[in-house]
Amino acid sequence: MRYLHTMVRVRDLDSALHFYCELLGLEELRRRDNEAGRFTLVFLAAPGQPEAQVELTYNWDPEELTGGRNFGHLAYEVDDIYACCARLQAGGVIINRPPRDGRMAFVRSPDGISIELLQTGEARTPAEPWASMPNVGAW
Amino acid sequence: MRYLHTMVRVRDLDSALHFYCELLGLEELRRRDNEAGRFTLVFLAAPGQPEAQVELTYNWDPEELTGGRNFGHLAYEVDDIYACCARLQAGGVIINRPPRDGRMAFVRSPDGISIELLQTGEARTPAEPWASMPNVGAW
Numbered sequence: 677m678r679y680l681h682t683m684v685r686v687r688d689l690d691s692a693l694h695f696y697c698e699l700l701g702l703e704e705l706r707r708r709d710n711e712a713g714r715f716t717l718v719f720l721a722a723p724g725q726p727e728a729q730v731e732l733t734y735n736w737d738p739e740e741l742t743g744g745r746n747f748g749h750l751a752y753e754v755d756d757i758y759a760c761c762a763r764l765q766a767g768g769v770i771i772n773r774p775p776r777d778g779r780m781a782f783v784r785s786p787d788g789i790s791i792e793l794l795q796t797g798e799a800r801t802p803a804e805p806w807a808s809m810p811n812v813g814a815w
Numbered sequence: 816m817r818y819l820h821t822m823v824r825v826r827d828l829d830s831a832l833h834f835y836c837e838l839l840g841l842e843e844l845r846r847r848d849n850e851a852g853r854f855t856l857v858f859l860a861a862p863g864q865p866e867a868q869v870e871l872t873y874n875w876d877p878e879e880l881t882g883g884r885n886f887g888h889l890a891y892e893v894d895d896i897y898a899c900c901a902r903l904q905a906g907g908v909i910i911n912r913p914p915r916d917g918r919m920a921f922v923r924s925p926d927g928i929s930i931e932l933l934q935t936g937e938a939r940t941p942a943e944p945w946a947s948m949p950n951v952g953a954w
Contacts, residue, residue, distance in 0.1 A: 677840050677894070679860070679867035680933065682821045683887030701816050721818070728818035728867040733887055744883030746926045748822030748872055755816070787885045794819065 681719065681729035682750060684789050685741050689716060689734040691786045696720055699767040700752070700791070701760070702730065722752060741787045749782070749790035749815070757781055757795040758806060774809035778802050782815035790815045820858065820868035821889060823928050824880050828855060828873040830925045835859055838906040839891075839930070840899070841869065861891065880926045888921070888929035888954070896920055896934040897945060913948035917941050921954035929954045 686692035696702045702720040709716045714736040721729045730750065754760045757775045764783055765771055772790075773782035778800030781793045825831035835841045841859040848855045853875040860868045869889065893899045896914045903922055904910055911929075912921035917939030920932040 677861045677891050677899075678935070679864055680890040680892055680931075682889055683931070685885055685887055722816045725818055725866070727864070731887070731890070739884065741885040742883045743885050744881045744927075745878065746824055746880040746882050746924075746928055747886035748824055748870070750821055751819040751870070752816050753819055760816075785885075788883075789885055792819075792822070796817070 679728065681731040683731040683733055684750075684785070684787065685733045685735065685739075686785075686787050687734075687738065687741055688786065689718065689732070692732055692734070693718065694767070695769065695785050696730065696732070699764050699769060701754070705729065743788045743790075749792045751792040751794060753794045753796045755796050756800075757793055758800060758803065760793055761806065770812050771809065772812050772815040774806045774811070775800070776802065776807050776809065778806075784815060818867065820870040822870040822872055823889075823924070823926065824872045824874065824878075825924075825926050826873075826877065826880055827925065828857065828871070831871055831873070832857065833906070834908065834924050835869065835871070838903050838908060840893070844868065882927045888931045890931040890933060892933045892935045894935050895939075896932055897939060897942065899932055900945065909951050910945075910948065911951050911954040913945045913950070914939075915941065915946050915948065917945075923954060 705719045707718045716734040718732040719729045761771050769783050775781040779795050783791050844858045846857045855873040857871040858868050900910050908922050914920040918934045922930050
């Protein structure tokens with residue numbers, strides 16, 4: 677057997693793609709519009725890692741996309757957790773759990789999907805503005 | 816950046832491992848008990864695919880693990896979708912969306928996490944008992 681993807685639903689495809697691709701850094705691999713079913717599927721992955729995809733399901737008819745407790749988060753490691761969090765923050769994303777320890781951060785997608793970010797390799801040296809930044813909300 | 820895992824919470828570690836490992840076919844890669852935090856983390860992956868893991872979080876203090884709409888499912892492809900569904904069904908798992916088309920099925924974990932199963936390669940020839948089996952519940 678082989679893992680294919682984790683599927684998450686999105687209310688607004690443009691804002692979801694802005695978050696997952698432009699701010700977080702995933703790449704769009706393929707897209708499929710289904711006129712009859714009134715939905716669009718977009719498959720994303722980290723660059724060079726097509727074997728672990730995220731499937732965005734955009735239903736054309738609005739629905740409420742609240743979260744639950746059984747699903748926790750998606751986790752990615754990044755080469756520079758400070759640069760990644762700075763890019764997300766500049767894009768208007770709240771850093772719910774700032775990387776105070778130079779190692780771990782949590783943010784949320786526009787639809788409330790929790791995303792864990794981990795520094796690749798050894799933790800960075802604690803540095804401002806992150807070291808003294810408080811938690812915001814839940815993740 | 817690199818995908819690491821999708822985290823899901825579980826109420827009962829034994830029944831979760833029975834589902835994910837013995838019935839579904841994932842392998843346990845490592846486990847960490849945290850006495851201070853009162854939780855256990857177990858990392859699973861499909862055989863030979865450690866780059867795409869599922870992290871089970873078992874909090875020792877009970878909590879309700881209801882689902883939400885923003886998270887959809889985890890998807891795996893399997894070599895024989897009929898054998899996989901038969902194994903799950905024999906283990907007491909409801910086949911919410913039977914593989915009537917020889918290609919796709921959905922089940923749920925003990926904690927309500929939806930799992931999509933897709934036949935690797937071409938669809939199988941439709942066959943009983945699956946071809947005439949109705950859907951059960953939602954997935």
